[in-house]
Amino acid sequence: MRSKWWLAALCVCLLVAVFSPLASSEPDGLERVAENKGFLELAGNSPFQIIADYVFPGIQNEAVATIIAGIIGTMLLFGMAYALAWVIVSSSKKKTVPKS
Amino acid sequence: MHIPDGFLNAGTAAVTGVLSAGGIANAVRVTGKQLKEKQVPIMGVLAAFIFAAQMLNFPIAGGTSGHFMGAALAAVILGPWAGLLIMSCVLIAQCLIFQDGGLLALGANIFNMGIVGCFTSYFIYKLVVKIFPNTSNNKLIGGFVGAWIAIVLASAACAVELAVSGSSPFGVVLPAMVGIHALIGIIEGLITVAVLGAIKATRADLLEPAGITPEGATK
Numbered sequence: 073m074r075s076k077w078w079l080a081a082l083c084v085c086l087l088v089a090v091f092s093p094l095a096s097s098e099p100d101g102l103e104r105v106a107e108n109k110g111f112l113e114l115a116g117n118s119p120f121q122i123i124a125d126y127v128f129p130g131i132q133n134e135a136v137a138t139i140i141a142g143i144i145g146t147m148l149l150f151g152m153a154y155a156l157a158w159v160i161v162s163s164s165k166k167k168t169v170p171k172s
Numbered sequence: 173m174h175i176p177d178g179f180l181n182a183g184t185a186a187v188t189g190v191l192s193a194g195g196i197a198n199a200v201r202v203t204g205k206q207l208k209e210k211q212v213p214i215m216g217v218l219a220a221f222i223f224a225a226q227m228l229n230f231p232i233a234g235g236t237s238g239h240f241m242g243a244a245l246a247a248v249i250l251g252p253w254a255g256l257l258i259m260s261c262v263l264i265a266q267c268l269i270f271q272d273g274g275l276l277a278l279g280a281n282i283f284n285m286g287i288v289g290c291f292t293s294y295f296i297y298k299l300v301v302k303i304f305p306n307t308s309n310n311k312l313i314g315g316f317v318g319a320w321i322a323i324v325l326a327s328a329a330c331a332v333e334l335a336v337s338g339s340s341p342f343g344v345v346l347p348a349m350v351g352i353h354a355l356i357g358i359i360e361g362l363i364t365v366a367v368l369g370a371i372k373a374t375r376a377d378l379l380e381p382a383g384i385t386p387e388g389a390t391k
Contacts, residue, residue, distance in 0.1 A: 109348060138227075145269070146223055149216075153216045
């Protein structure tokens, strides 16, 4: 089980994502400054929306939509960083092995 | 601290974009020499954790929230270059899929939270560990101080970009950003220490980050 410690760690990450509907919806540090100092209206909208604002589209219950967005994102990031690291590690190994 | 589109002018977006692209390219080169096979799942778990934890905004004084950044956590566990790759993965996914952070501002966001965040926290962490070599909690203290300074300096970098872009005067935006993030940084530090403490208790062998230079990894 020791070798699969990261599966347990990934479960912890998914658990964190499940709690995401409890997050404060107050503006964050930069948004607060932008609002107080009068440049928030400069912000433009994205030309496209996929899972905008961490709410999975088409689901009535916002908490459920947020949890789904969180789980998708958490799994996606695990896959992205794992794949990137795997490509980096395996391609550098090829370079060090002399071609025969 | 994700900058949306519209806050930065083209020049600032371009300069930070070039710096971040160069940083990522070098990070791929350096981590190719540093990263061990057993660390591949750590990259995945850290990116997953930082993404999930960033969703959990916590309330800070005065109708404002803050969220975890994670650059220090990544840099202290895997070193600043691998940390930069992790932060870049998170910020690119947040930008392209979750519309958090502008497309044109992506370079600036990677510069602030990735490059500034990972390297400042790593330097501070190493410094604290060096100053207190015989304290058993030196890595936790280093993690806390590094995480606090990283988010404060990332917010300062963000303020400089906003001022240079003409969105807000330097004397107004810098103290405002640094002031709020000095508070958010305390939570950043506590989360970083909690995770580092959990790792120290279970897998202390993971707390040996790779260095700035590729050669630093071999020791």
